[in-house]
Amino acid sequence: MEQIKYDNLKMGEKGAIISIIAYICLTAIKMVIGYMSNSEALKADGLNNATDIIASIAVLIGLRLAQRPADKDHTYGHWKAETVASLVASFIMMAVGLQVLYEAITSVFQGKSESPGIIAAWTGIFCAAVMYLVYRYNKRLALKIKSQAVMAAAKDNISDAWVSIGTVIGIIGSQFGLPWLDPLTAVAVGFLICKTAWDIFREATHHLTDGFDEELIKEYRNTIANVDGVEAVKDLRARNYGNNAVVDVVILVRSDLDLQKAHDISTNVEDELLREHDVYTVHVHVEPDEAPNKALQL
Template identity: 30%
Template sequence: MKQLKRATDIALGINIFLFIIKAVVGVLSNSIAVISEALNSFTDILVSIGIKIAVKISKDKPDQKHQFGHNAAQPIAAFILAVFAFVVGINIVEESIKRLIEPRPIDPIPEVYIVLIVTIITKIILSRYQINVSRKYKSPAIKAASVDSINDVLASSIALIGFWGSAYNLEYFDSVAGIMVAMFIFKSGYEVGRENIDYLMGRSAPAEFDSELRKITMEIHGVKGINDLRSHFVGDKYHIEIHIEVDKDIPTSISHDIGNKVRQTLEELDEIQKVFVHVDPV
């Protein structure tokens, strides 16, 4: 939990810093590509705040109204932020097209190059850090942030090229770069939304994971077979329903213990929150 909180705090601090410096040089240079990058960083601030809140909520213990916990908080936050990214992207495209039709003078101040290069380097480092944290703690929200960070690297690179072109009196370069930055914002929103909609829709586990569960279960003493196995996401964790076969001649207490052993063993897996076991005597 502390590591997840630290990851969100680091991302929030970095995004606030990048937003401020990009907003300043964007206004001074009048570059739509750089202003778009500033808006992109502003969305990143909202993303960081949303993820910070979602991570905190998701770690709350189950209560009377949420008896299986609050794991859905992270995918819900990630999906909402994906929708917001689309709204920002549309606004950037609209302004870029206006400037493409009616170009505006741009002041090619050297500070823009410094800011965008700093952004690229910072986001590469941040993305690698977020990927490592998301893998270690199985956090969909932090993973979504890592996708956004690497897309920011590409978007800043496009903005850098666009500003460079505008410095040589190719004003349309800046507008085209603004549109391309918006495309990366769309891409980031789509990727995050596509992945988290599976959590919210209760997608079942892949066949490979089901096979692993069957293998683990069959290795438990007393399990004679498996006649049904179903799974679905609840938040970002799986709920599993499994029907095991046991010897019909053993006492009920022993078959009950076998079922409990199956439940406890499967619930030790990081991907699983809850297992429901049905015992069939054969």
């Protein structure tokens, strides 16, 4: 199973590479057309894609580092490398987002009398279509290999498509005697960049501080409780190593069972979690359930 996980990371690299190529091309197109057509919104959108290049490179580096096997310094492996890379990318994106906001707000207060050329709108439409196609590819890939990093990249792709559509709206609006709408849209783009950076930061720190989905904990508990021989689930904890869930559980079994039978039950618990929820590693601790004996004494 571990080899399958590593193979999935390798496949995930394709999504990151495609995103990098797409963002490089779209950044160049948007920045050139943005300066030629005098569109603040399109230039801001181009800077947004520039940060996405860095974010995608960070994801690619993280996916490759995560493929390193366990060693003396990382006995659990390097799975969290992609999460650390996402955290670094969020800092870079936030810095650029704040820069875009500063320049856009300055442009709004300075006033703008010249509307951008209509070619800027057509550029935005084309770029939105390209990012939607990249989003569809990365989403299918993420679902196939069950990768949170690639799915995060896909969500970033679709958000970029919406940003481009918003840019087009601002540019077209400026053609109808509202030139201030273009830099105002650039402000909105800056806020979207900062929001995306914050979302990535929040998710990355949640994983790095061993936060875990409460609903998944409930599902794990129900699965374990339904395993034959488990009297109760005394304690259950889970954490993430990259895209892999690691579960620690304490179960209660009948106190009169022999060691082999108790061991078989713990093995069944591991097998069920692996089969039902694709959990990477399960640590099961077995304790005797004294309740039946107490009931007999009463």
